[in-house]
Amino acid sequence: MTMPSFDLTAHTDAPLEDVWKLLHDPTRFPEWWAGVETVQAEQQGDYTMWPTGFPDFPMAQRLRTDHADGRVMISCLVSDLEFRWQLHADGDATDIEVHVDLPESEAHRLETQRTLLTESINRLAELARRPHSARR
Amino acid sequence: LFGRATELAALSTAWRAAADGAGQVVVLTGEAGIGKTSLLAELAHRVGGAGGRTAIGAGIDVGGETPFAAWLELARSLVGTVPPAPAHGSWPVELSRLSPELGARLGRHGPPTAVAAPELERLRVFESVLRLVEWSCADRPALIALDDAHRADRASLRLTAHIGRRLAALPLLLVLTRRDRPSQPDLDMLLADLTRRAIPVTEVEIGPITDDSVAALASSVSTLDDAAVRRVIEAADGNPLLAVESTRALAAGHTAPPPNLRTAVRAALGVLPANGHLLARLLAVAGRPLTSTEIDRLGITDGTDAATEGGLLIRRDGRLGYRHALLREAVYADLADTTALHDRVANALDPGDRAEIARHLTLAGRPVDAARQWAAAAAYARSVGALTEAAEFLGRATQCTPDDGSLWLALQEVRAWLGQQAQMEAAWQRATALLPEAELAAAWCRRGHQFRTVVCDPAASLAAYRGAEKLLTEQSTSDVRATVLIGLAWGEAVAGDAAAAEGLLAEAGDLLPARPDPETAADIAGIRIQGLIRQGRFAECADVARAADVARLPDRAFAVWINTACALACAGDHEAALAMADEAVAATESVPVLLVGCLAARAHLLARLGRHDEAAETVRRQRDCADRLDAPGLAATAAHDAGLVALAAGRHREAADLLGQALAGGAHVSRPAAALSRAEALARCGDLDAATAQLRAAAMEPVGRADQPWALVPRMAGIQGLIAAGRGDHDLAMARYDEAASGWRRMLAAVSEVTADGYLANLVDLGRPPVVGLVEPARELTRIERDRAAAR
Numbered sequence: 058m059t060m061p062s063f064d065l066t067a068h069t070d071a072p073l074e075d076v077w078k079l080l081h082d083p084t085r086f087p088e089w090w091a092g093v094e095t096v097q098a099e100q101q102g103d104y105t106m107w108p109t110g111f112p113d114f115p116m117a118q119r120l121r122t123d124h125a126d127g128r129v130m131i132s133c134l135v136s137d138l139e140f141r142w143q144l145h146a147d148g149d150a151t152d153i154e155v156h157v158d159l160p161e162s163e164a165h166r167l168e169t170q171r172t173l174l175t176e177s178i179n180r181l182a183e184l185a186r187r188p189h190s191a192r193r
Numbered sequence: 194l195f196g197r198a199t200e201l202a203a204l205s206t207a208w209r210a211a212a213d214g215a216g217q218v219v220v221l222t223g224e225a226g227i228g229k230t231s232l233l234a235e236l237a238h239r240v241g242g243a244g245g246r247t248a249i250g251a252g253i254d255v256g257g258e259t260p261f262a263a264w265l266e267l268a269r270s271l272v273g274t275v276p277p278a279p280a281h282g283s284w285p286v287e288l289s290r291l292s293p294e295l296g297a298r299l300g301r302h303g304p305p306t307a308v309a310a311p312e313l314e315r316l317r318v319f320e321s322v323l324r325l326v327e328w329s330c331a332d333r334p335a336l337i338a339l340d341d342a343h344r345a346d347r348a349s350l351r352l353t354a355h356i357g358r359r360l361a362a363l364p365l366l367l368v369l370t371r372r373d374r375p376s377q378p379d380l381d382m383l384l385a386d387l388t389r390r391a392i393p394v395t396e397v398e399i400g401p402i403t404d405d406s407v408a409a410l411a412s413s414v415s416t417l418d419d420a421a422v423r424r425v426i427e428a429a430d431g432n433p434l435l436a437v438e439s440t441r442a443l444a445a446g447h448t449a450p451p452p453n454l455r456t457a458v459r460a461a462l463g464v465l466p467a468n469g470h471l472l473a474r475l476l477a478v479a480g481r482p483l484t485s486t487e488i489d490r491l492g493i494t495d496g497t498d499a500a501t502e503g504g505l506l507i508r509r510d511g512r513l514g515y516r517h518a519l520l521r522e523a524v525y526a527d528l529a530d531t532t533a534l535h536d537r538v539a540n541a542l543d544p545g546d547r548a549e550i551a552r553h554l555t556l557a558g559r560p561v562d563a564a565r566q567w568a569a570a571a572a573y574a575r576s577v578g579a580l581t582e583a584a585e586f587l588g589r590a591t592q593c594t595p596d597d598g599s600l601w602l603a604l605q606e607v608r609a610w611l612g613q614q615a616q617m618e619a620a621w622q623r624a625t626a627l628l629p630e631a632e633l634a635a636a637w638c639r640r641g642h643q644f645r646t647v648v649c650d651p652a653a654s655l656a657a658y659r660g661a662e663k664l665l666t667e668q669s670t671s672d673v674r675a676t677v678l679i680g681l682a683w684g685e686a687v688a689g690d691a692a693a694a695e696g697l698l699a700e701a702g703d704l705l706p707a708r709p710d711p712e713t714a715a716d717i718a719g720i721r722i723q724g725l726i727r728q729g730r731f732a733e734c735a736d737v738a739r740a741a742d743v744a745r746l747p748d749r750a751f752a753v754w755i756n757t758a759c760a761l762a763c764a765g766d767h768e769a770a771l772a773m774a775d776e777a778v779a780a781t782e783s784v785p786v787l788l789v790g791c792l793a794a795r796a797h798l799l800a801r802l803g804r805h806d807e808a809a810e811t812v813r814r815q816r817d818c819a820d821r822l823d824a825p826g827l828a829a830t831a832a833h834d835a836g837l838v839a840l841a842a843g844r845h846r847e848a849a850d851l852l853g854q855a856l857a858g859g860a861h862v863s864r865p866a867a868a869l870s871r872a873e874a875l876a877r878c879g880d881l882d883a884a885t886a887q888l889r890a891a892a893m894e895p896v897g898r899a900d901q902p903w904a905l906v907p908r909m910a911g912i913q914g915l916i917a918a919g920r921g922d923h924d925l926a927m928a929r930y931d932e933a934a935s936g937w938r939r940m941l942a943a944v945s946e947v948t949a950d951g952y953l954a955n956l957v958d959l960g961r962p963p964v965v966g967l968v969e970p971a972r973e974l975t976r977i978e979r980d981r982a983a984a985r
Contacts, residue, residue, distance in 0.1 A: 073889060073892055074888055074889065074892050074909060074913065077892040077909070078906045078909055078910065081896065081902045081905060081906050082902075082903070082906045082936070084939065144892070146889060
């Protein structure tokens with residue numbers, strides 16, 4: 058049985074480094090990740106996300122980058138959702154890909170996640186394009 | 194020696210050059226029986242006559258070699274002739290790792306200090322033998338030779354390579370003899386490596402000797418008429434061994450030379466008295482020459498003289514063996530039932546030759562005794578860092594007694610050190626299925642310790658100790674109970690509830706003697722320090738460190754002093770941190786592999802204090818030490834540390850070069866952080882295109898929690914600011930600097946928490962003193978503001 062999953066892509070005129078910084082700074086996730094309202098850094102390098110509208114529903118996450126072309130893995134330790142972000146430099150622009158795996162038990166959330174991630178990847182691309190928007 | 198004038202001239206030339214200080218390697222290659230050993234013996238005779246020191250060891254392929262066996266023989270030879278060892282050096286004691294008698298013969302009794310990690314043991318063996326070799330040619334030039342290098346054990350070949358790489362500046366000639374076939378990949382690699390490193394290597398092919406030389410050789414063995422000499426020439430085909438055997442056969446009355454060696458040795462054996470015949474068979478089974486003591490243990494009173502007079506056996510350096518390995522092989526091939534012979538040899542061998550004894554016991558059909566010896570051989574191999582051999586020996590032990598759970602437990606530990614996860618788990622499953630219930634708690638403790646050390650998985654370690662805790666019974670000893678508590682304390686200190694560690698250690702203390710053994714006491718101190726760091730109670734570490742008695746435990750001293758140095762650096766007390774680093778350097782002087790890390794910490798602290806010249810001198814020493822250890826990863830790491838010291842001192846080009854070496858060489862450091870440091874160095878020396886490319890490479894590096902990603906993001910923004918400023922894009926530079934400053938300000942609020950966490954992650958994941966990994970947001974912010982002001 059194959060795991061429910063989907064892939065999305067986006068392109069941004071921003072250099073790869075600017076997308077990379079947004080992906081590696083969980084405290085900035087609420088600025089672009091649809092459905093994420095608050096993020097708090099935790100011990101051991103993990104962090105906790107609170108989904109929009111669910112202030113009492115903390116979801117522990119783990120972020121790491123593996124050896125395959127700087128692929129950024131974000132795993133939700135509560136729901137077993139896994140987001141694999143991959144960046145490809147296109148000169149001074151960047152192609153962004155995200156692959157999302159859901160466990161069977163979360164299959165019913167596939168379309169919701171697709172909608173949220175479609176919005177998120179586009180917001181990420183847009184935010185990265187604006188270095189002057191860096192939070193002060 | 195007949196017909197070897199050309200080869201001797203080549204050897205003499207090499208010796209003269211080596212004796213003048215241009216150390217080099219000569220390889221004598223030729224077929225079996227062609228005269229390599231005789232040529233080597235002649236060279237040694239001449240070198241000895243000219244006042245040089247000589248030591249010859251031989252590779253022995255008996256199917257169960259003790260690691261470093263060939264170098265053990267060489268070391269035994271050298272310690273017998275070198276001048277008294279210097280009083281201040283620790284290497285004579287370290288030599289006792291190979292065999293206790295080595296240190297004792299140099300006037301240093303007692304065991305070397307313990308080190309827990311096999312890789313450290315191996316490096317210490319390498320270093321101590323290298324020191325012995327250097328010492329052996331300090332007062333006169335030396336010839337060191339490894340005869341039959343194609344038979345040498347793997348560990349000895351690795352050590353030969355280690356020494357070979359360092360001989361160019363020594364008055365030392367290293368000679369290896371080898372058969373021309375079959376190929377021997379380990380030996381080929383060794384020689385290729387030396388050549389690649391520009392070590393002079395001369396290959397001397399030993400070919401057939403001329404007919405005239407064969408005739409002269411035959412005449413030296415016996416008086417034959419011309420016709421018989423012609424038959425010898427025809428049979429020998431230029432091979433001196435065959436020439437001698439043919440001559441002996443004809444001299445003994447045979448009408449023609451023997452068609453092969455097997456026939457020749459049958460003839461030679463046939464004329465021996467019963468005892469001589471038995472001795473010859475036992476020596477064939479032994480596979481190597483035996484010492485007088487071993488011969489005595491065989492219990493054969495007569496027969497030696499007859500066997501040596503017949504030319505089959507020979508005494509060399511106090512040992513009795515076959516005149517040539519081919520003769521031994523020919524005798525062995527003719528033996529019908531060797532079981533009883535192996536049994537007798539097993540009982541006669543030096544008790545230290547455990548692997549050999551185990552092999553003979555296996556062939557003698559005594560599996561239980563054999564398993565015990567294989568296990569002992571594995572323990573020795575493990576103690577000198579020869580893990581592959583240890584795994585092999587334990588594998589053979591488990592074949593002998595497959596239901597012994599303790600052997601599987603030992604095997605799984607060695608597999609863990611070898612990084613063989615699947616085999617480790619398989620052995621663990623076998624062990625737990627076979628061990629008696631009363632031993633399971635201790636087994637789980639051992640597994641927990643493994644995850645504390647080699648595998649480095651705090652969560653798995655904690656789980657293992659919790660497993661052990663569940664298996665405790667009323668019969669469990671205080672020792673096991675204390676071990677469980679200490680293991681749990683470590684897991685909590687580094688990955689769980691750090692505050693809970695103290696309580697667990699206090700409980701363990703109630704079970705331990707008032708003065709626990711030094712290893713346990715040091716372990717407790719180390720855990721306490723880690724727990725304090727994790728809680729951000731940095732300054733308190735100093736008292737724990739000072740109270741710890743780690744003088745005789747360099748690896749523990751390393752952890753205690755360096756971790757405390759890091760903690761004090763976290764607390765901002767760099768002077769006190771430097772004092773701790775100095776303690777660490779003093780405690781690890783005798784263990785270079787630990788010393789390099791201590792020097793790294795010292796260098797970074799000096800750089801942090803602005804004492805750049807001293808920092809540069811310290812990293813220079815660190816790099817020398819790392820190069821000597823022959824571990825590319827350590828050398829690359831030292832280049833990294835030197836790069837950061839150069840960056841701190843404003844030597845940007847040098848920093849970029851060194852950090853480039855470190856990244857290319859696989860330094861065991863945070864790669865994204867190192868890549869960013871290099872990008873910064875490049876940006877600061879104006880190489881903006883290279884800096885941009887390096888920044889992109891940094892983004893492609895894997896990032897884990899030890900890399901402290903929260904620190905990477907503002908650092909990258911700051912470097913983007915430098916690049917933008919360098920390109921004259923003022924607005925973009927300001928935006929980048931603002932972005933970086935914003936990131937560092939966010940960190941300031943939680944500085945002790947993130948620093949402590951990052952520190953521990955560095956320690957656990959990178960396993961090196963992480964002074965370099967400490968990030969100081971306030972300082973970073975100041976730097977960004979300085980760069981911002983400069984760009985205005």
